[in-house]
Amino acid sequence: MVSTEQIDLSKLPQHIAIIMDGNGRWAKKRILPRLIGHTTGVKTVKKIVEFARKLNVKVLTLYAFSAENWQRPEDEVSGIMKLLKVYLANETDNMINNGIALNVIGDISRMPEELQKDIKNAVEKTKNNKAMILNIALSYGARQEILRACKILIDKGIKNPTEKDFSDSLYTAGLPDPDLLIRTSGEKRISNFLLWQIAYSEIYVTDVLWPDFNEEEFIKAILDYQKRERRFGKIA
Ligand code: FPP
Numbered sequence: 001m002v003s004t005e006q007i008d009l010s011k012l013p014q015h016i017a018i019i020m021d022g023n024g025r026w027a028k029k030r031i032l033p034r035l036i037g038h039t040t041g042v043k044t045v046k047k048i049v050e051f052a053r054k055l056n057v058k059v060l061t062l063y064a065f066s067a068e069n070w071q072r073p074e075d076e077v078s079g080i081m082k083l084l085k086v087y088l089a090n091e092t093d094n095m096i097n098n099g100i101a102l103n104v105i106g107d108i109s110r111m112p113e114e115l116q117k118d119i120k121n122a123v124e125k126t127k128n129n130k131a132m133i134l135n136i137a138l139s140y141g142a143r144q145e146i147l148r149a150c151k152i153l154i155d156k157g158i159k160n161p162t163e164k165d166f167s168d169s170l171y172t173a174g175l176p177d178p179d180l181l182i183r184t185s186g187e188k189r190i191s192n193f194l195l196w197q198i199a200y201s202e203i204y205v206t207d208v209l210w211p212d213f214n215e216e217e218f219i220k221a222i223l224d225y226q227k228r229e230r231r232f233g234k235i236a
Contacts, residue, residue, distance in 0.1 A: 001216075002216055002219045002220055003219070004055070004219060006223055007055070007219065007222055007223065007226070008226050009056075011226050012055065012056065012057065012222070013178075013179035013180040013202075013222065013225055014057070014058045014059060014179055015057075015058065015059035015060075015061065015175065015176045015177065015178045015179055015180075016059070016060055016061070016179070016180045016181075016182065016221075016222075017060075017062075017063070017178035017180070017181045017182070017193070017197075017198070017201070018048070018060070018061070018182045018183070018184070019063045019181070019182070019184070019190075019191060019193055020041060020044070020062060020063060020064065020184060020213075021183060021184050021187060022037075022185025022186075022208075022209030022210045022211070022212075023037035023038045023040070023041040023209070023210055024037050025037075025185060025209055026040065026041075026209040026210070026211040026212065027040075034076055035076060035080075037211060038076075038079065038080055038083055039083060040211035041210050041211050042086075042087055043211070044210055044211055044212075044214070045062060045064075045087070046087075046091065047214060047215065048062075048213065048214075048215075048218060049062075049091075049100070050098075051218060052218070053098050053099075053100060053131060053132050055222075056131075056132075057132060058133065058176070059133045059135065059175055059176065059178075060132060060133070060134050060135065061135035061136075061137060061172075061194070062134070062135070062136050062137065063140065063191075064080075064084070064137060065080060065084075065106075065138045065139055065140070066137070066140060066141060066191065066192060066193075067106070067107065067139055067144050067192070068191075068192065069139075081111065081112055084115060084138070085114070085115055088118045088119065089118070092121075092122045092125055092126065095122070095126045095129065095134065096125060096126055098129075098131065098132075099129045099130055099131030099132065100126060100129055100132045100133075100134050101126045101127055101129040101130070101132070101133050102122050102123050102126045102136065103123060103134065103135045103136075104123060104135070104137075104138055105135055105136070105137050105138070105140055105145070105171035106137050106140030106141075106145075106171065107140070107144065108138055108139060110139045111138065111139060119138075133175065135172070135175070137193070140171075140193075141192045142190075142193055142194055142195035142196065143192055143195065145170055145171055146170075146195065148169075149166055149169035149170050149196075150169075152169040153166070166196070167196070167197075170196060170197070172194070172197055177197045177199065177201065178194065178197060178198055178201045179202065179230075180201060180202050180204060180221065180222070180225045181193075181194075181201040181202070181203050181204070182204050182205075182206070182218075182221045183203070183204070183205045183206075184206055184209060184213050185207065185208070185209045185210060186205060186206070186207040187205070188205055200230070200232050200233075202225050202228050202230065204221045204224050206220070206221065
C-alpha cells in the first residue's frame with residue numbers, strides 16, 4: 001500500500017501528462033462495448049483531476065482524443081464526443097469551485113460545432129482560476145502541432161527562431177514542460193503526444209488499464225518519478 005504521506009512535496013512534478021490508454025481492452029475483457037470502457041474512463045478522469053488538484057500539481061495534461069483517433073468507427077467517435085460534452089456540462093462548476101483552469105490543446109475546429117462552443121465556454125468561464133491548469137488534448141497530434149508552430153513563426157516573419165520562440169508557438173505556450181509522462185495499459189510508445197515538450201520528461205508506464213487507474217496508481221507513478229535522478233544531459 002502506498003499513501004500520499006510518502007510523497008516528497010518539495011519534489012512534486014509540476015506538470016504531469018497522461019496517455020490514458022486501455023479503455024477498449026478494459027471493455028473487451030468484460031465482453032462489453034468499447035464505449036463502456038470510455039464511459040468508465042471518464043470516471044477515472046474525474047478522480048484523477050480531483051486528486052491532482054488536491055496534491056497541488058500545477059498542470060495536468062490528459063490525452064483524450066488524438067488527431068489519428070478520427071479514423072475510428074463513427075459510432076465510437078460520436079460516443080466519445082458525447083462523453084466530452086457531458087463531462088464539460090457536469091464538471092465546469094467543479095472546476096470553478098476548485099480553482100481549475102481548463103485549457104484545450106489540439107485542432108478543435110474538427111470537433112462538432114456545438115462541442116466547440118461548449119469547450120470555448122468552459123475555457124472562458126474557468127480562465128481566471130489559478131490553482132491548476134487542466135489541459136485536455138483533443139484532436140491533438142504533436143507533429144501537427146509542430147507544423148502549426150512553424151507556420152506561426154513564418155507568418156510572424158521570425159527567420160531564426162530560438163527554442164523559446166518555438167515553445168511559444170505551441171498549444172502549450174507559457175506552460176512548463178511535463179516533468180512526468182504516465183502511460184497506462186503497458187504500451188511503450190509516445191503515440192504522437194507532446195513530442196517537443198517531453199524532451200526531458202521522465203516516462204512511467206504501468207500495465208493498469210485506464211478505467212482501473214486510481215489515486216494509488218497515481219501515487220506510485222509520482223513515487224517512482226521521485227526516485228529518479230534528473231540530469232538534463234549533464235553529469236551528476
Ligand atoms: C484510449 O483507449 C482512450 C481513448 C482513445 C479515449 C480516451 C477518452 C476518454 C477517457 C473519455 C473522454 C475524456 C475526457 C477528458 C472526458 P483505447 O480505446 O485506445 O483502448 P485500447 O487501446 O485498449 O483499445
